[in-house]
Amino acid sequence: MTIQDIKLRFGIIGSSPLLDRAIDIAKQVAPTDLTVLVTGESGSGKEVFPQIIHQLSTRKHGQYIAVNCGAIPEGTIDSELFGHEKGSFTGAHEARKGYFEMVSGGTIFLDEVAELPLSTQARLLRVLETGEFIKVGSSKVLKTDVRIIAATNVNIPEAIHKGRFREDLYYRLNTVPIKVPALRERKEDIHLLFRKFASDFASKYRMPSIKITGAESYLENYSWPGNVRQLKNIAEQISVIEKKRDITPEILVRYLPVESNNTLPILVKGEKSENDFNERDILYKVLFDMKKELDGVKKLVADIIQGKKITETDLAMNAEPGIYAEHGMSNSVMQVHHPIINNQQPIHEIEESLSLEEKEKDFIKKALERHKGKRKNAAKELGISERTLYRKINEYKIPG
Secondary structure (H helix, E strand, C coil): CCHHHHHHHHCCCCCCHHHHHHHHHHHHHCCCCCCEEEECCCCCCCCHHHHHHHHCCCCCCCCEEEEEHHHCCCCCHHHHHHEECCCCCCCCCCCEECHHHHCCCCEEEEECHHHCCHHHHHHHHHHHHHCEEECECCCCEEECCCEEEEEECCCHHHHHHCCCCCHHHHHHHCCEEEECCCHHHCHHHHHHHHHHHHHHHHHHHCCCCCEECCCHHHHHHCCCCCHHHHHHHHHHHHHHHCCCCEECHHHHHHHCCCCCCCCCCCCCCCCCCHHHHHHHHHHHHHHHHHHHHHHHHHHHHHHHHCCCCCCHHHHHHCCCCHHHHHCCCCCHHHHCCCHHHCCCCCHHHHCCHHHHHHHHHHHHHHHHHHCCCCHHHHHHHHCCCHHHHHHHHHHHCCCC
16 A cells, blocks of 8 residues: 555645655554554644554454543543452442453554553553553453554653653653654645645535635744644634635734744735844943943042042043944043043043042032932932041031
């Protein structure tokens, strides 16, 4: 049987090389009894691959059962899979066979296998290794002959790292891995699938089929986190709700959930120039750098007032061109605050005590005037303590 024959038999639509590769692996492994682990995102169509393997195997006349491990409560999962004896727990009024006993000679598909409790994982590992199991509440060892195919959308290596999945069970299940591609990885199939779903719903609801008009790129560029299941749901919604049968981009985007990393083409016109954003970013950077340098100047002035020696290195740190030189701006914006920090002025002038005293006195007077004599606020602006300010006021005999 060719890959195309398998697609026709199981209703698989698409010509993606990744999809064909997954089908080919299922075809090759089917005649064996090897355990298979099918992985892929939710809604990508993992459930069809166990059916392909079972129907193409020597067990095709045996029973096939699919078990959703995530839908069975933890307290009853062991009973469902392995059976129980009468009176083994509250409500066990009679003995019951589990799936592994009932399906002996056939195939069990364990969907969402990563949701199994650790205790059940240990029981499953024993079945895989020896074909033996024990019913809940029994001590008798039973044998079974089943082929196990498991599937999950969980990253099992990560679950192993977090202690949620047994590593030895993973290697037993993963004898043959089949990776089902996500819908966004088979862009060439998206439009074809949409047309198929639209045709199906047109027949189901007895209405004309919808068709895409100029919106193919929107279908292809959307990430489809819900994969084929999401595409089918959206095709059904549009088929039922929209009166227009020609689906334009404006109509389609109303049904596609907004994504933070949306890669859809933009519908609106008049995009902002990239230069606008660059100039805005530059302006923000200039303002932030100016604030940073102003803070440095305040500290320098405070050191001067407190009588600390100002070195040439200190001045250089507050006279770096920084962002201003990058954009053709001068450091003159910094020179208006105080002539002492003008790096064009000789250093020896800064060291003259008389000049420092006059400048300190001038700073203190102006700060007091701005804050209407409130010494606490003036000291805060000058970057010194109130105690130092009181001492300077008395030292320079500044009227308060």
